[in-house]
Amino acid sequence: MQRPTSADIQQVREFLLDLQARICAALEQQEQLGGGSAQFMIDDWQRAEGGGGRSRVLQDGEVIEKGGVMFSHIDIRQLPASATQRHPNIAGAKAQALGVSLVIHPKNPNIPTSHANVRLFVAEPEGQEPIWWFGGGFDLTPFYPDHDDIKHWHQTAFDLCQPFGEKVYAEHKKWCDDYFYLKHRDEQRGIGGLFFDDLNRWDFDTCFDYIKAVGNGYLEAIIPIFEKHREQPYTEAQREFQLYRRGRYVEYNLVYDRGTLFGLQTGGRIESILVSLPNLAAWSYRPEWDENSIEKQLTDYYLKPHDWLNEL
Amino acid sequence: MQRPTSADIQQVREFLLDLQARICAALEQQEQLGGGSAQFMIDDWQRAEGGGGRSRVLQDGEVIEKGGVMFSHIDIRQLPASATQRHPNIAGAKAQALGVSLVIHPKNPNIPTSHANVRLFVAEPEGQEPIWWFGGGFDLTPFYPDHDDIKHWHQTAFDLCQPFGEKVYAEHKKWCDDYFYLKHRDEQRGIGGLFFDDLNRWDFDTCFDYIKAVGNGYLEAIIPIFEKHREQPYTEAQREFQLYRRGRYVEYNLVYDRGTLFGLQTGGRIESILVSLPNLAAWSYRPEWDENSIEKQLTDYYLKPHDWLNEL
Numbered sequence: 001m002q003r004p005t006s007a008d009i010q011q012v013r014e015f016l017l018d019l020q021a022r023i024c025a026a027l028e029q030q031e032q033l034g035g036g037s038a039q040f041m042i043d044d045w046q047r048a049e050g051g052g053g054r055s056r057v058l059q060d061g062e063v064i065e066k067g068g069v070m071f072s073h074i075d076i077r078q079l080p081a082s083a084t085q086r087h088p089n090i091a092g093a094k095a096q097a098l099g100v101s102l103v104i105h106p107k108n109p110n111i112p113t114s115h116a117n118v119r120l121f122v123a124e125p126e127g128q129e130p131i132w133w134f135g136g137g138f139d140l141t142p143f144y145p146d147h148d149d150i151k152h153w154h155q156t157a158f159d160l161c162q163p164f165g166e167k168v169y170a171e172h173k174k175w176c177d178d179y180f181y182l183k184h185r186d187e188q189r190g191i192g193g194l195f196f197d198d199l200n201r202w203d204f205d206t207c208f209d210y211i212k213a214v215g216n217g218y219l220e221a222i223i224p225i226f227e228k229h230r231e232q233p234y235t236e237a238q239r240e241f242q243l244y245r246r247g248r249y250v251e252y253n254l255v256y257d258r259g260t261l262f263g264l265q266t267g268g269r270i271e272s273i274l275v276s277l278p279n280l281a282a283w284s285y286r287p288e289w290d291e292n293s294i295e296k297q298l299t300d301y302y303l304k305p306h307d308w309l310n311e312l
Numbered sequence: 313m314q315r316p317t318s319a320d321i322q323q324v325r326e327f328l329l330d331l332q333a334r335i336c337a338a339l340e341q342q343e344q345l346g347g348g349s350a351q352f353m354i355d356d357w358q359r360a361e362g363g364g365g366r367s368r369v370l371q372d373g374e375v376i377e378k379g380g381v382m383f384s385h386i387d388i389r390q391l392p393a394s395a396t397q398r399h400p401n402i403a404g405a406k407a408q409a410l411g412v413s414l415v416i417h418p419k420n421p422n423i424p425t426s427h428a429n430v431r432l433f434v435a436e437p438e439g440q441e442p443i444w445w446f447g448g449g450f451d452l453t454p455f456y457p458d459h460d461d462i463k464h465w466h467q468t469a470f471d472l473c474q475p476f477g478e479k480v481y482a483e484h485k486k487w488c489d490d491y492f493y494l495k496h497r498d499e500q501r502g503i504g505g506l507f508f509d510d511l512n513r514w515d516f517d518t519c520f521d522y523i524k525a526v527g528n529g530y531l532e533a534i535i536p537i538f539e540k541h542r543e544q545p546y547t548e549a550q551r552e553f554q555l556y557r558r559g560r561y562v563e564y565n566l567v568y569d570r571g572t573l574f575g576l577q578t579g580g581r582i583e584s585i586l587v588s589l590p591n592l593a594a595w596s597y598r599p600e601w602d603e604n605s606i607e608k609q610l611t612d613y614y615l616k617p618h619d620w621l622n623e624l
Contacts, residue, residue: 043598057597068597184576247589254566255576264496264567277559277595284591285369285380286583
């Protein structure tokens with residue numbers, strides 16, 4: 001494995017900050033096109049142990065009800081054993097982690113909630129070669145699924161994976177299905193996308209190229225979905241269904257999401273970690289929907305893993 | 313330890329079902345006095361492995377926005393090792409668990425959310441004496457704390473504990489503070505009450521008497537609080553603060569509550585376990601309140617452990 005230099009890490013940092021700025025700008029444009037004026041405020045923060053981040057949050061918009069696009073670059077003096085279960089040899093090592101993570105909760109139930117993340121981890125165990133890997137992906141959580149949206153989302157994922165190998169899409173698509181699964185509900189969080197971790201199978205530059213493709217791919221994948229549904233009317237019942245389904249998003253993030261739980265357990269910046277939670281969510285006891293309703297089809301069909309590109 | 317007979321367990325079951333009925337009737341009366349007509353529906357269910365329960369849920373009332381009062385009596389053929397960490401000698405044993413557990417989310421932010429639980433666990437390891445213990449307690453989560461409410465809640469707890477020993481209140485009050493703590497927020501869930509587990513220090517009948525006192529004590533403690541605040545006006549801002557604070561209730565139940573997590577991990581009845589979640593909850597990014605506001609005092613003072621009976 002080619003070892004990343006400080007200059008390599010600096011390049012990743014610059015890509016991430018630029019990605020964050022481009023994503024916020026593109027989403028603010030959607031907000032404006034939808035008649036809103038809400039913007040992504042900037043909240044820079046530092047961490048006592050070293051490093052810090054730039055949180056960007058938009059709240060109470062006309063198009064985006066709540067969105068957080070968070071950059072962080074953290075220095076770790078000594079990796080705790082709990083953080084390195086898969087890599088016991090780097091416990092105690094100096095390390096750094098940098099990434100962008102976002103969750104966007106639109107107001108219109110016809111626009112899905114979306115999540116994306118790209119990150120790099122580098123550990124420098126004393127007297128050994130540095131160990132590094134990338135991780136990330138993006139996944140989509142529709143309330144009222146639209147076949148063209150789903151195909152477009154997965155086609156974008158498929159296309160960006162192709163230059164890196166024929167099996168990359170299938171592998172990272174399956175990993176996404178496996179990861180974003182609510183065991184206690186026997187449901188997927190949404191219709192998936194890509195997810196990967198421990199990525200260092202190619203040289204550093206190629207892995208970084210893949211990360212760039214994933215980060216840029218999120219924007220390519222999500223903006224046309226906003227464009228298509230931004231002005232679509234919806235009913236009060238659809239809004240209620242959206243709030244109810246957002247409850248599942250909360251359940252996933254608080255019960256299963258490894259990043260969230262790791263952050264809570266290790267004293268991460270709580271506001272940044274929990275910005276992923278929607279501004280409003282609902283739980284009702286055993287709600288029922290008509291057998292042929294789209295609400296029932298959502299769980300019966302769409303929230304199971306499918307080979308969307310061939311099935312739809 | 314006196315060993316509970318089938319007749320003893322039957323008596324506990326009858327007490328629990330009666331307690332559930334009395335609590336639902338008393339809360340429905342509050343609903344009616346507040347101009348509502350919502351009732352606790354009855355949802356009986358059975359479990360393939362043995363046993364079942366009676367869930368009672370009231371939704372969308374005028375006074376109670378969502379309330380669940382759940383009875384269950386479960387037969388376990390073989391205790392999983394994960395369920396018996398504190399008692400490794402009963403792994404694999406036949407067992408039964410019965411209890412009532414409730415969470416009530418009122419609509420008016422001046423009425424706190426309340427939780428109570430009473431339960432009995434009996435394991436019958438082959439060739440050994442049965443092992444049993446009671447657990448339970450009640451705790452209060454105010455949004456707009458009222459000193460008389462807090463004193464009344466803890467005085468009721470104090471008085472019911474007195475016949476069982478001078479130190480019982482202090483011990484179970486501290487256990488409650490330790491248990492209902494959100495580490496990642498460094499906040500208590502509320503102003504506490506009583507919590508205990510593994511209770512078999514007295515003979516079975518005395519422990520059962522204590523459980524009865526706790527179950528009945530919940531009603532004595534909560535009803536005057538409903539009476540006092542039921543008609544109290546509130547502002548839209550207070551309502552928003554309530555929804556925001558309910559987010560913390562969701563965080564506690566999904567991240568920390570052992571009963572919830574155990575239920576999710578072991579394939580319990582999801583609807584009954586998650587009926588504790590509010591019908592509506594909110595998260596906003598770094599909301600701020602005036603330095604001297606009651607909203608700020610809630611976290612700065614009330615959501616820390618205090619000796620309420622002597623301090624207020």
